[in-house]
Amino acid sequence: MTDQISLQQRRIERVEMRGIVKRFPGVLANDHIDFEVRAGEIHALLGENGAGKTTLMNILYGLYRPDQGQIAINGQVVAIHSPANAIRLGIGMIHQHFMLVPTLSVVENVALGLPSSRGFLLDLDVVTERIRHLSQTYGLKVDPAAMVWQLAVGEQQRVEILKALYRGADLLILDEPTAVLTPQEVEELFTTLRRMAREGHALIFISHKLHEVLSISDRVTVLRDGRVVKTLPTAEATREDLARLMVGREVLLRVERPPVKLGDPVLRLEDLWADSDKGVPALRGVSLQVRSGEILGIAGVSGNGQRELAEVIAGLRPPTQGRIIIAGVDTTGWSPERLLKHGLAYIPEERMRDGVIRDFSVEENLILKNHTDRPYASGIFMNFGKIAEYADNLIANFDIRTPSRDTPLKNLSGGNIQKMVLARELSREPRVLIAAQPTRGVDISATEYIHRQLVAQRAKGTATLLISEDLDEILNLSDRIAVMYEGQIVGIVDQHEATVEQLGLMMAGAHRT
Amino acid sequence: MIARLFSLNTIVGIITAGIRLATPYLYATIGETLGQRSGLVNLGVDGIMLMGAYAAFFVTFKTGSLALGLLAAIVVGGLMGLVMAFFSVTLKAEQGITGIGVYLFGLGMSNLLFQKTLGTVETVSGFPAIHIPLLSDIPVLGPIFFRHNLLVYGAFALVPISWFILNKTTLGLKIRAVGDNPEAADSLGVSVTGVRYLTETVGGMLEGIAGASLSIALLNVFQENLTNGMGFIAVALVYFGGWRAVGALAGAILFSTVNALQLWLQVIGILIPPDFAIMMPYVLTIVVLAFTAQRVRAPAALSKPFERGEG
Numbered sequence: 001m002t003d004q005i006s007l008q009q010r011r012i013e014r015v016e017m018r019g020i021v022k023r024f025p026g027v028l029a030n031d032h033i034d035f036e037v038r039a040g041e042i043h044a045l046l047g048e049n050g051a052g053k054t055t056l057m058n059i060l061y062g063l064y065r066p067d068q069g070q071i072a073i074n075g076q077v078v079a080i081h082s083p084a085n086a087i088r089l090g091i092g093m094i095h096q097h098f099m100l101v102p103t104l105s106v107v108e109n110v111a112l113g114l115p116s117s118r119g120f121l122l123d124l125d126v127v128t129e130r131i132r133h134l135s136q137t138y139g140l141k142v143d144p145a146a147m148v149w150q151l152a153v154g155e156q157q158r159v160e161i162l163k164a165l166y167r168g169a170d171l172l173i174l175d176e177p178t179a180v181l182t183p184q185e186v187e188e189l190f191t192t193l194r195r196m197a198r199e200g201h202a203l204i205f206i207s208h209k210l211h212e213v214l215s216i217s218d219r220v221t222v223l224r225d226g227r228v229v230k231t232l233p234t235a236e237a238t239r240e241d242l243a244r245l246m247v248g249r250e251v252l253l254r255v256e257r258p259p260v261k262l263g264d265p266v267l268r269l270e271d272l273w274a275d276s277d278k279g280v281p282a283l284r285g286v287s288l289q290v291r292s293g294e295i296l297g298i299a300g301v302s303g304n305g306q307r308e309l310a311e312v313i314a315g316l317r318p319p320t321q322g323r324i325i326i327a328g329v330d331t332t333g334w335s336p337e338r339l340l341k342h343g344l345a346y347i348p349e350e351r352m353r354d355g356v357i358r359d360f361s362v363e364e365n366l367i368l369k370n371h372t373d374r375p376y377a378s379g380i381f382m383n384f385g386k387i388a389e390y391a392d393n394l395i396a397n398f399d400i401r402t403p404s405r406d407t408p409l410k411n412l413s414g415g416n417i418q419k420m421v422l423a424r425e426l427s428r429e430p431r432v433l434i435a436a437q438p439t440r441g442v443d444i445s446a447t448e449y450i451h452r453q454l455v456a457q458r459a460k461g462t463a464t465l466l467i468s469e470d471l472d473e474i475l476n477l478s479d480r481i482a483v484m485y486e487g488q489i490v491g492i493v494d495q496h497e498a499t500v501e502q503l504g505l506m507m508a509g510a511h512r513t
Numbered sequence: 514m515i516a517r518l519f520s521l522n523t524i525v526g527i528i529t530a531g532i533r534l535a536t537p538y539l540y541a542t543i544g545e546t547l548g549q550r551s552g553l554v555n556l557g558v559d560g561i562m563l564m565g566a567y568a569a570f571f572v573t574f575k576t577g578s579l580a581l582g583l584l585a586a587i588v589v590g591g592l593m594g595l596v597m598a599f600f601s602v603t604l605k606a607e608q609g610i611t612g613i614g615v616y617l618f619g620l621g622m623s624n625l626l627f628q629k630t631l632g633t634v635e636t637v638s639g640f641p642a643i644h645i646p647l648l649s650d651i652p653v654l655g656p657i658f659f660r661h662n663l664l665v666y667g668a669f670a671l672v673p674i675s676w677f678i679l680n681k682t683t684l685g686l687k688i689r690a691v692g693d694n695p696e697a698a699d700s701l702g703v704s705v706t707g708v709r710y711l712t713e714t715v716g717g718m719l720e721g722i723a724g725a726s727l728s729i730a731l732l733n734v735f736q737e738n739l740t741n742g743m744g745f746i747a748v749a750l751v752y753f754g755g756w757r758a759v760g761a762l763a764g765a766i767l768f769s770t771v772n773a774l775q776l777w778l779q780v781i782g783i784l785i786p787p788d789f790a791i792m793m794p795y796v797l798t799i800v801v802l803a804f805t806a807q808r809v810r811a812p813a814a815l816s817k818p819f820e821r822g823e824g
Contacts, residue, residue: 097696102813111686112701114701116683121682122681
């Protein structure tokens with residue numbers, strides 16, 4: 001029913017946003033943005049975190065009202081006051097955080113908020129039939145009766161797309177849709193998106209990943225600091241061009257790793273075993289060593305024991321068997337505090353949960369690990385002058401973009417929060433650094449910065465264990481690469497001998513031959 | 514003595530009383546369940562019940578009309594639900610504290626009105642028992658199930674009705690969605706505010722009826738603190754029942770049957786100190802809650818105010 005209306009009467013041919021301005025307290029999020037998307041095209045919206053991509057799209061979807069500017073569909077100016085409004089106009093949005101109700105079934109999620117053909121009563125059987133039909137048309141495999149909480153992330157995303165299509169969306173906005181997907185799922189998603197474009201849908205693809213933008217889009221609009229830098233056909237763009245437009249300067253996509261003289265092994269693990277939260281063995285006999293001045297990369301598909309490995313070394317999870325030796329001292333079973341005094345630094349994977357206190361200021365977060373040490377404290381009294389000096393120093397040295405040291409940490413962007421964690425950990429001149437997913441969810445210039453800092457720390461003789469699911473990052477930074485699979489190290493290769501294919505096979509459990 | 518306890522008459526008597534006593538718990542628990550499924554905790558149930566009980570009793574006492582009395586309880590309960598919704602939805606106040614405020618208001622105000630308008634404990638003739646033809650003549654089952662008054666039947670009818678609304682209607686889908694992921698519901702054009710105002714107001718009406726069922730159907734009196742904490746038990750029964758109508762039914766019946774049992778124990782003089790006997794249903798509630806607490810997940814957005822565009 002909705003299908004016919006959208007097909008015959010108000011098929012979107014062209015959507016224009018003209019001179020859009022949106023201010024938030026202290027920030028000009030969108031500064032006179034002009035943007036256009038046409039039916040049948042995939043238009044990428046590229047920009048760093050905080051460039052204003054999501055704000056612009058939230059305006060198009062009616063979640064925010066613009067302070068200035070107008071939106072026109074097929075040349076006709078429209079007012080979009082709410083998501084319901086946008087949906088009626090044929091605009092759908094797939095949010096970065098899925099807007100699904102986990103306790104409801106797929107069909108209930110799709111039917112939510114729609115009038116039923118039976119009035120007050122639900123018509124889930126009718127909805128199920130239409131979902132089946134849409135699934136076939138667009139190749140979106142999903143079981144309508146399944147409960148959403150049981151679905152894998154990729155499937156949940158398909159439910160989101162189905163929800164939008166079911167509501168007759170001609171224009172689909174996808175906010176960083178690949179961030180949570182495995183490479184295979186990304187391929188499936190791209191196939192679906194291309195099929196939708198062929199069927200005459202208009203698609204807006206928000207991303208900061210250059211290779212994805214290059215492979216999926218027809219045109220790219222690059223945003224920086226709330227302004228449009230350029231709109232260009234993707235065919236005329238290169239990776240380097242886009243990176244430069246996005247960041248505003250030349251970007252080193254690869255970090256130089258000068259040769260370093262390796263020292264003694266500083267971190268040694270001997271036959272380490274540990275249980276996961278569920279009480280089953282997650283580490284099953286891990287042995288490795290990292291030398292001073294070396295970065296050892298741990299590659300692997302998520303959930304193969306990497307998280308537990310980091311936590312065991314950091315003293316946050318008790319090993320069930322085996323030994324940890326740091327700088328010649330057996331530190332097995334030590335408390336985190338004793339470990340950090342012994343020269344261990346830890347950049348946790350879940351930085352918002354394990355690495356920082358959201359509501360504390362930048363300064364308080366920076367001093368967390370040495371707030372009891374001289375000169376920052378004497379006895380039970382804190383020396384706020386010294387602490388402020390120390391914080392200002394780190395903020396300047398580590399390029400943490402914050403209005404002040406008193407700003408609550410939660411107001412900073414992901415990249416800057418990670419720089420804060422890095423500053424706190426590296427400023428203590430650690431002997432051993434555990435860096436777990438150090439650039440996950442961090443934008444391209446902060447990533448570049450963090451990579452350079454890790455390499456600089458290597459030159460100072462720190463032994464680094466780099467745990468990452470990003471193979472590019474592992475290959476880029478590591479001296480040696482260990483691959484984890486089902487709680488074991490299946491092999492360790494030198495960086496210059498490693499290939500993506502070989503690592504991929506090892507990550508799937510094939511032993512090195 | 515033990516033999517007397519296990520006689521057929523005694524058992525029938527206890528179960529019949531259990532069914533009767535379940536009535537206020539059912540109304541209140543289902544009313545609270547509606548609100549909680551949409552994400553609102555209302556700890557003011559007991560206060561709303563007291564105001565409902567007073568309004569029903571006063572209007573019935575003055576006009577002699579049970580229908581008007583019941584209507585008064587519904588209106589007063591609905592208004593208090595509306596106030597609760599205004600605080601927790603519009604003003605986004607901390608719901609636990611607001612609820613305690615509403616409770617204390619209801620406790621104090623109903624007593625003040627009682628002192629000023631009645632002064633002493635009066636009685637009314639409440640809803641009469643309706644013997645359902647034929648069914649009420651069945652031995653054992655007849656007296657247990659089919660010789661109650663209108664409000665008792667209404668409470669039990671409410672179980673399938675509320676189940677149907679929650680699970681089979683578009684409104685029910687919206688309520689469940691708003692309670693579990695209001696952002697998602699909002700993004701699909703569902704009015705989170707509207708749904709929550711509705712559930713809290715209807716919940717308040719049901720809690721008003723719960724009060725009325727005491728003052729004009731079961732006890733037929735009003736006095737200070739008539740409910741004696743029943744509203745809080747109702748909140749516990751929502752958790753006990755796993756946010757389901759059928760669970761509320763099981764909880765209400767179990768609780769009130771144990772309550773009826775302890776009354777009988779005292780009447781026939783079994784040697785348990787009365788304080789312990791009175792404790793029984795409450796202890797049972799705590800024990801059962803402790804064992805069932807982890808079984809069902811609460812609505813994810815329970816007690817969290819909704820704010821668009823956060824996070």
